[in-house]
Amino acid sequence: MKPSPFIAVEGAIGAGKTTLATMLAKRFDFPLLKEIVEENPFLDKFYQNSGDWSFQLEMFFLCNRYKQLEDTALKFVSRREPVVSDYHIYKNLIFAQRTLKGAQLDKYRKIYHLLTDDLPKPNFIVFIQADLATLQQRIAKRGRSFEQDIDPGYLEQLIEDYETAMAHIKANEPETVVITVDGNAMDFVEHPDHFEQIVAEIKERM
Numbered sequence: 001m002k003p004s005p006f007i008a009v010e011g012a013i014g015a016g017k018t019t020l021a022t023m024l025a026k027r028f029d030f031p032l033l034k035e036i037v038e039e040n041p042f043l044d045k046f047y048q049n050s051g052d053w054s055f056q057l058e059m060f061f062l063c064n065r066y067k068q069l070e071d072t073a074l075k076f077v078s079r080r081e082p083v084v085s086d087y088h089i090y091k092n093l094i095f096a097q098r099t100l101k102g103a104q105l106d107k108y109r110k111i112y113h114l115l116t117d118d119l120p121k122p123n124f125i126v127f128i129q130a131d132l133a134t135l136q137q138r139i140a141k142r143g144r145s146f147e148q149d150i151d152p153g154y155l156e157q158l159i160e161d162y163e164t165a166m167a168h169i170k171a172n173e174p175e176t177v178v179i180t181v182d183g184n185a186m187d188f189v190e191h192p193d194h195f196e197q198i199v200a201e202i203k204e205r206m
């Protein structure tokens with residue numbers, strides 16, 4: 001029997017993960033697991049001074065996602081029920097490897113593996129690939145005040161880090177289906193046919 005779809009939508013900051021995950025959950029009538037951003041007490045501090053706040057921020061994201069995914073495992077995955085999420089747990093490492101260094105990164109990695117190694121992992125990843133200009137336009141369009149001065153260098157590094165991470169997943173997890181969406185050309189918000197192309201590709205691989 002095929003496993004139930006556990007679909008994670010991924011991509012760099014502002015790529016359109018929450019938007020696409022919400023549309024997919026509605027279209028397939030699957031429950032949606034959504035990251036809560038507004039209640040994060042460290043995010044605006046991190047964007048003002050990343051050096052002082054990165055460890056607290058990464059640990060906060062990790063603990064929240066761990067708890068959310070533990071609940072998801074019990075409620076859906078263990079009951080063979082499908083679910084769509086607007087993140088993959090692996091994103092914690094993608095960001096932490098960029099924002100932490102030395103002993104803090106070593107400690108973080110140990111805690112990450114301790115908390116997440118036995119969590120169920122998505123069997124589908126929809127990866128929205130978008131370039132710097134697209135990310136900047138979307139971040140501006142969404143208008144969260146604390147994100148308006150994000151260093152373009154940081155976004156560029158994350159774009160690269162995501163490419164490396166997806167290549168790593170493809171090479172090491174052949175059972176995970178990775179569907180790459182061209183987020184610059186595919187406007188699934190304005191063009192229903194673009195959205196239908198993504199839906200068709202997921203259905204074909206389900």
Ligand SMILES: Nc1ncnc2c1ncn2[C@@H]1O[C@H](COP(=O)(O)OP(=O)(O)OP(=O)(O)O)[C@@H](O)[C@H]1O
Pocket residue numbers: 011012013014015016017018019020086138139141142183186187188189190
């Ligand atoms: N394909 C698209 N075409 C045009 N606008 C889009 C598209 N996808 C998302 N947007 C818009 O871009 C903004 C960012 O989208 P969204 O919040 O879904 O990104 P995200 O990847 O979840 O962001 P974050 O990394 O911060 O969690 C929103 O204003 C959304 O309406």
Ligand SMILES: Nc1nc(=O)c2ncn([C@H]3C[C@H](O)[C@@H](CO)O3)c2[nH]1
Pocket residue numbers: 013037043057058061091092095096099147
């Ligand atoms: N440093 C860091 N680590 C993470 O794990 C992480 N996940 C998301 N984000 C940032 C991107 C958006 O601004 C905002 C909403 O996604 O939060 C993160 N930042």
